[in-house]
Amino acid sequence: MVENQSGFRIQSMRSENGKEYNSEEFNKFCEEPGITHQLNAPYTPQQNGVSERRNRYIMEILGMLHEKELLKFFWAKAANTAVFLQNRLPTKALLNKTLFEAWNGFKPSLSFIKVFGCVCFFLVPQVKRDKLDKKALPGIFVGYSSSSKTYKVYNPQTGKMIVSRDAHFTEEEKWNWKDNQLSVKASEEQAFDHWKNELVDDLPIRGTRLLSDIYQQSNMAVCEPAGYDETLQDKKYGETPWSMRC
Template structure:
């Protein structure tokens, strides 16, 4: 090209000419803000505007559209499910919370059995505690169930990729599956459970206008309840029934955050002292057949079997 024109030498045996003009479709695609071309063709087909030229049906791939409109393809729902307990465990860490819990925790760690969808929750002050908590959970759950953890699925958080954590898995013969970076959909079981736990915990606290430091107790209660409620992944049974083999008992449930009165033993009071103290119900004990209660004045948490509830 010389200047603004192509040079043509008639003495050459072969010459070729190529159009440098963009098609109307490409030009108007840009003029219309890279709007969807099929939708633009509707303007032409139905004569919806004036001064609009004839456009070609197809346009070449637009790089600007690829850069500006690119989206991730939806993930297909996983069809594979574990066929026995502890064959696959999902895990994730949620946090940190701006407000520490009553016990000073800022994170919670969950483990979900893929077969039964039974969930266990632990509260942490630091993410560095994950490896130690997992090792204790492994020993406890394998003893209780009589099965061995075969596969563990987690994200790529540093708490899961540390040398200590990898060494634990290698020594125990556990296959540790890591999801692709920035792809939480691959760890969807844990992500959905986190959201469900937080939604229920938020509702529990809002119901009684409890301050944010009760988040751990509300989350613990949410997991306790969710294990005893129906879930789409388990048809016709609750996670509790699939795991333990019998239906859960719900008659002892109380309203989270309600007021309760706890009997004071005679040895701890004088004759004219109160025979009962006011406490707040904050959950269910997993180590004994008792309720977890909290006294705001003394900041004490304890378990009690005998409580008289106000506002059940």
């Protein structure tokens, strides 16, 4: 795959001095295409510093599992997402470029990036539901698909992994594993913020009010034509002589 995408042939490869890399089968795999297999000293990971540093970087990013209180079951999905994001972040080895741009020759798009582990609602295809079934179900966003432009969503109620293109994300919320439902605290906070930002015209008043007070709060004026010319103009544009203008 590397040779087909880059146009260059692999000349040498370096690995640790483990038994899985010293097997006869692996040595034949390198000898047939003429690849030089380099090994570091036994029990010396410092000689393979680049790979070890990348492994440490991935393990540090796996802290996003605790951010959304996800189970350790999702560690593989988190590692794949960490590598996916790492390839789209700038590095000191390349000036003003990301690894993705250096490999593919164009800048990556970041408009579809979402918070790992957030709650989302994925669309259920019409062929998989009846008329009275729900059109969308809640799930947990666990990564990006490498073979299509879709999201990987885990359905905690069924335990199945869903690949969907149509999903609505609520990046502030997290799944409540204890009750197997959405986080009630997050939902209440979101509802409070919505109420706080809501524009309230006036408080409800019981009883009766004067008609003049209602006109002052309705942002509407009822105007009578001042003369014969204005009446003809109203009829020309399909308006009645008593014009209601906002």
